[in-house]
Amino acid sequence: MSATSHLRADARRHHELIVNTARTVFAEQGPEAAMDEVARLAGVGPAVLYRHFPDRDALVRAVLEDALERMTDLAESARTEETWAFDALSRFVRGCAELRLDPLVSVIGTRIAIGDGGARLLEALERIVDAAHHEGALREDVGAGDVMGAVGLLVRGLPTLPAGLAQDLRERTAHLVLAGMRAHPAPAPPRSPMTAEELRRRITG
Amino acid sequence: MSATSHLRADARRHHELIVNTARTVFAEQGPEAAMDEVARLAGVGPAVLYRHFPDRDALVRAVLEDALERMTDLAESARTEETWAFDALSRFVRGCAELRLDPLVSVIGTRIAIGDGGARLLEALERIVDAAHHEGALREDVGAGDVMGAVGLLVRGLPTLPAGLAQDLRERTAHLVLAGMRAHPAPAPPRSPMTAEELRRRITG
Amino acid sequence: MSATSHLRADARRHHELIVNTARTVFAEQGPEAAMDEVARLAGVGPAVLYRHFPDRDALVRAVLEDALERMTDLAESARTEETWAFDALSRFVRGCAELRLDPLVSVIGTRIAIGDGGARLLEALERIVDAAHHEGALREDVGAGDVMGAVGLLVRGLPTLPAGLAQDLRERTAHLVLAGMRAHPAPAPPRSPMTAEELRRRITG
Amino acid sequence: MSATSHLRADARRHHELIVNTARTVFAEQGPEAAMDEVARLAGVGPAVLYRHFPDRDALVRAVLEDALERMTDLAESARTEETWAFDALSRFVRGCAELRLDPLVSVIGTRIAIGDGGARLLEALERIVDAAHHEGALREDVGAGDVMGAVGLLVRGLPTLPAGLAQDLRERTAHLVLAGMRAHPAPAPPRSPMTAEELRRRITG
DNA sequence: AATGAATGAGTTTTCATTCAT
DNA sequence: GATGAATGAAAACTCATTCAT
Numbered sequence: 001m002s003a004t005s006h007l008r009a010d011a012r013r014h015h016e017l018i019v020n021t022a023r024t025v026f027a028e029q030g031p032e033a034a035m036d037e038v039a040r041l042a043g044v045g046p047a048v049l050y051r052h053f054p055d056r057d058a059l060v061r062a063v064l065e066d067a068l069e070r071m072t073d074l075a076e077s078a079r080t081e082e083t084w085a086f087d088a089l090s091r092f093v094r095g096c097a098e099l100r101l102d103p104l105v106s107v108i109g110t111r112i113a114i115g116d117g118g119a120r121l122l123e124a125l126e127r128i129v130d131a132a133h134h135e136g137a138l139r140e141d142v143g144a145g146d147v148m149g150a151v152g153l154l155v156r157g158l159p160t161l162p163a164g165l166a167q168d169l170r171e172r173t174a175h176l177v178l179a180g181m182r183a184h185p186a187p188a189p190p191r192s193p194m195t196a197e198e199l200r201r202r203i204t205g
Numbered sequence: 206m207s208a209t210s211h212l213r214a215d216a217r218r219h220h221e222l223i224v225n226t227a228r229t230v231f232a233e234q235g236p237e238a239a240m241d242e243v244a245r246l247a248g249v250g251p252a253v254l255y256r257h258f259p260d261r262d263a264l265v266r267a268v269l270e271d272a273l274e275r276m277t278d279l280a281e282s283a284r285t286e287e288t289w290a291f292d293a294l295s296r297f298v299r300g301c302a303e304l305r306l307d308p309l310v311s312v313i314g315t316r317i318a319i320g321d322g323g324a325r326l327l328e329a330l331e332r333i334v335d336a337a338h339h340e341g342a343l344r345e346d347v348g349a350g351d352v353m354g355a356v357g358l359l360v361r362g363l364p365t366l367p368a369g370l371a372q373d374l375r376e377r378t379a380h381l382v383l384a385g386m387r388a389h390p391a392p393a394p395p396r397s398p399m400t401a402e403e404l405r406r407r408i409t410g
Numbered sequence: 411m412s413a414t415s416h417l418r419a420d421a422r423r424h425h426e427l428i429v430n431t432a433r434t435v436f437a438e439q440g441p442e443a444a445m446d447e448v449a450r451l452a453g454v455g456p457a458v459l460y461r462h463f464p465d466r467d468a469l470v471r472a473v474l475e476d477a478l479e480r481m482t483d484l485a486e487s488a489r490t491e492e493t494w495a496f497d498a499l500s501r502f503v504r505g506c507a508e509l510r511l512d513p514l515v516s517v518i519g520t521r522i523a524i525g526d527g528g529a530r531l532l533e534a535l536e537r538i539v540d541a542a543h544h545e546g547a548l549r550e551d552v553g554a555g556d557v558m559g560a561v562g563l564l565v566r567g568l569p570t571l572p573a574g575l576a577q578d579l580r581e582r583t584a585h586l587v588l589a590g591m592r593a594h595p596a597p598a599p600p601r602s603p604m605t606a607e608e609l610r611r612r613i614t615g
Numbered sequence: 616m617s618a619t620s621h622l623r624a625d626a627r628r629h630h631e632l633i634v635n636t637a638r639t640v641f642a643e644q645g646p647e648a649a650m651d652e653v654a655r656l657a658g659v660g661p662a663v664l665y666r667h668f669p670d671r672d673a674l675v676r677a678v679l680e681d682a683l684e685r686m687t688d689l690a691e692s693a694r695t696e697e698t699w700a701f702d703a704l705s706r707f708v709r710g711c712a713e714l715r716l717d718p719l720v721s722v723i724g725t726r727i728a729i730g731d732g733g734a735r736l737l738e739a740l741e742r743i744v745d746a747a748h749h750e751g752a753l754r755e756d757v758g759a760g761d762v763m764g765a766v767g768l769l770v771r772g773l774p775t776l777p778a779g780l781a782q783d784l785r786e787r788t789a790h791l792v793l794a795g796m797r798a799h800p801a802p803a804p805p806r807s808p809m810t811a812e813e814l815r816r817r818i819t820g
Numbered sequence: 821a822a823t824g825a826a827t828g829a830g831t832t833t834t835c836a837t838t839c840a841t
Numbered sequence: 842g843a844t845g846a847a848t849g850a851a852a853a854c855t856c857a858t859t860c861a862t
Contacts, residue, residue, distance in 0.1 A: 031237075034834080034836085035835075035836060036834095044843080044844090045843065046838095046844090046845075047838085047839085047845075048842085048843060051842075051843085055837080056836070056837095119405070122401050122404065122405065123401075125401065126401040129401070140398070141393045141398045142381070142394065142399075143400035143401060143404075144399075144401035145374070145398075145399030145401055145403055145404030146374070146378070146381070146394075146398065146399040148404060149363065149374030149375070149377060149378050149404075150374075152363045152366075153358050153359060153374075153375070153378055154358060156358060157358075158357045158358065169350070169351070169357070170358070173351070173382065176347070176381075176382045177381045177385060178385070179384070179385030180380070180381030180382060180384030181384075185390070189351075189385075192346075193345070193346045193348040194348045194351040195348035196327050196328070196334070196348060196349035196350055198348070199327065199348075199349070199353060199354075214862085215825070215826085215861075215862080216824085216825060219825085219826085240853060241851095249827085250827045250828050250829095251827095251828080251853085251854075252825095252827060252828070252854085252855075252856080253826055255853090259854095260853085420840075420841080420846070420847085421845085421846060421847095424846085424847085441646075442647055444831065444832085445831080445833085446831075446832080454848090455847065456832085456848090456849080457833085457835080458846075458847055458848075460833065532814065532815065535811065536811040539811070551804060551807075551808045552804065552808055553808040553813070553814075554810060554811035555784070555809030555810055555814030556784070556788070556791070558811075559784030559785070559788050559809060560784075560788045560791065562773045562784070563768050563769060563771060563772075563785070563788055566768060568767045568768065579760070579763075579764030579765075579767070580768070582764065583761070583765045586757070586765065586792045587788065587791045587795060588795070589796075590790070590793070590801065591795075596795065598754075598756045599756060599757065603755070603757055603758040604757075604758045604760030604761040604764060605758035605759060605760055606738075606741040606758060606759035606760055609737065609758075609759070609763060609764075610734070625821090649855080649856060649857085651855095651856070651857085660823045661824075661857085662823065662824075662858095662859085663821085663823080665857090665858065666822085669858095671857070671858095
């Protein structure tokens with residue numbers, strides 16, 4: 001049951017429309033995007049936005065909660081659909097990066113912690129980690145909190161770099177983190193090694 | 206020889222003073238910190254700041270270049286002072302996080318790449334990586350670019366979490382990445398596993 | 411039908427209020443008058459001004475268009491109310507000077523030409539000139555463009571001189587221009603000749 | 616004897632250099648041109664400018680005095696070189712427009728009157744006017760002050776219009792004023808009549 | 821005396837948020 | 842409840858002028 005289910009149909013539509021627009025705007029224009037801009041792109045007046053979200057913080061939280069919900073869904077699908085728990089873990093870690101959470105993280109600053117959405121996500125993740133411990137693929141000295149921490153760092157991305165390069169580096173780092181978590185020797189990271197030479201070429205290119 | 210060496214003595218002093226102040230202010234107040242605030246805390250008028258850095262971008266770049274220089278110094282000391290190259294690598298990765306580079310990364314956006322300072326850093330890093338390959342401790346399928354990428358993600362930090370927790374998670378993730386890079390089995394990550402339970406306690410704490 | 415007719419009642423009121431205030435302020439304080447000062451004297455916040463006129467140029471253009479509209483009205487009244495077309499011409503030329511257009515002219519610089527308002531004014535003026543040609547009072551080798559040019563110079567005024575003197579000189583010059591335009595000998599300029607002696611006395615006075 | 620003759624050679628050179636630069640800068644960038652810009656284009660530091668001219672007003676006055684001196688020279692050459700006084704008058708009126716005095720006029724505002732340079736100019740002009748009265752070409756009811764007033768209006772120009780058009784209109788208006796000053800019927804204004812049609816074409820063109 | 825850095829008040833402009841229609 | 846105009850507090854940036862080198 002969503003938190004918006006008690007609203008009138010049009011109000012709920014506005015709520016979702018604004019959150020979706022805000023996610024896009026924050027991802028594209030950075031964390032300082034103007035509230036008016038969000039309203040304009042959502043096709044509503046600023047007052048409508050403020051009726052739904054009393055201030056900027058509330059909007060940011062809403063987008064964050066929405067993202068956490070998506071991450072939880074991701075964890076659940078991975079868990080139920082993958083045969084091996086470590087594969088589910090791997091799929092979860094890799095999938096999170098696509099949510100474009102980065103701009104929000106710095107905006108929120110230290111003002112809020114993870115909240116309810118985070119609690120549900122952590123529970124979902126815990127189920128995967130427990131299973132991965134049981135199957136013996138995950139080191140016993142690595143916990144669900146470690147996975148959350150690693151994901152939290154990975155989702156931020158490398159915005160100063162060309163998109164394709166940033167993507168490759170994120171994938172390779174994700175692989176290395178997962179390799180470090182394995183109880184047994186890991187396979188090679190995806191694609192060829194990222195040498196200094198290749199990094200130079202792709203940055204300047 | 207620094208790029209500021211052609212300035213009059215008082216101007217050079219101001220230049221450095223402003224960069225140092227800006228690093229602190231950006232780290233504490235986030236990337237939107239007011240330029241006037243930087244000037245005020247540096248004890249100069251806004252116009253002095255603008256004489257040295259024509260716009261916000263120029264100041265951000267200067268702080269970034271400064272940080273890259275520090276990272277390069279860090280890489281060099283680690284390389285010359287550590288017996289084993291992998292230990293130097295490890296020391297470098299862990300040390301970078303303390304430079305509080307995070308707020309800058311999102312401000313700069315995609316506008317600039319790494320520039321000269323980044324090139325020098327990459328060269329220094331390459332020397333360590335080559336040595337670590339030679340000593341057989343670093344997987345051959347991991348390059349200097351991978352290290353840069355991992356560091357780039359690690360330095361961002363987890364600003365939404367309590368400082369001590371964010372620090373612990375960053376250290377443990379750094380350890381896991383390094384473990385994933387090792388040619389041979391890695392020692393346990395520092396301290397106890399970060400379980401979901403501990404994460405909950407320390408977030409709400 | 412004014413260009414502002416699609417605005418809400420309060421917005422239209424503000425629009426006109428700001429233009430009227432701006433005309434006065436520019437006339438009194440010169441073309442560099444602070445935008446905030448215009449807003450303050452109009453009794454609105456600066457943001458209201460900027461909502462209506464996105465930058466200084468837009469405000470200046472609005473005042474100019476408004477003035478052109480007044481000049482057009484002046485031309486039309488003169489044409490319909492005077493028996494002789496040359497008298498209408500004379501009344502128009504003399505009347506324009508009172509619109510205090512001067513400060514605007516230099517601000518606009520070469521960025522805009524006369525625009526729509528100017529086109530309408532020119533048409534109104536053309537009707538008078540044609541009639542004056544027909545009645546034989548205006549030289550055939552003087553056109554409506556000449557009248558516009560002369561008016562453009564006359565409206566600038568002589569801001570360095572005492573107001574009364576500047577006024578007298580403008581009136582006498584207007585008379586001389588009109589005299590130069592007549593097909594037949596002209597009557598004497600108004601008042602006594604402006605001798606060097608009188609000019610000296612009134613400048614230093 | 617120039618007012619700068621008591622200065623050291625290099626200082627006098629600077630004085631003239633700055634005045635010349637300022638005339639150009641004011642003419643090109645308008646009356647709000649930055650003092651620093653004048654200094655920069657003159658190739659001196661701002662402090663040198665301020666040593667010579669204690670504030671903006673002083674610089675503006677200096678440029679104005681310089682222009683008045685040039686106008687006086689112009690009047691004198693016209694008087695001695697032309698056979699007929701009215702031709703000298705005509706040459707003077709037409710020649711003044713080229714001095715680009717316009718931007719200064721609005722800067723000075725009502726703060727200064729014409730000063731010493733103006734007095735000398737007026738004397739020179741008076742000699743021409745007296746001669747023109749004697750030769751019977753100039754109406755007796757037009758004095759030297761009238762000529763000054765007309766010139767004051769003519770020099771301002773029409774900065775919103777294309778340069779060639781502004782030039783033509785100024786010449787034709789000058790002709791009309793001179794025609795209005797003649798004791799006897801005047802020849803036709805230069806070139807073809809400026810019709811509304813031609814004005815439209817040249818503004819939009 | 822020349823230089824160019826420092827000053828700080830002032831300007832334009834933006835934006836989160838509230839309020840009248 | 843939706844709309845879009847108003848608000849005023851800030852922020853970035855500029856510039857005339859002064860001062861240390």
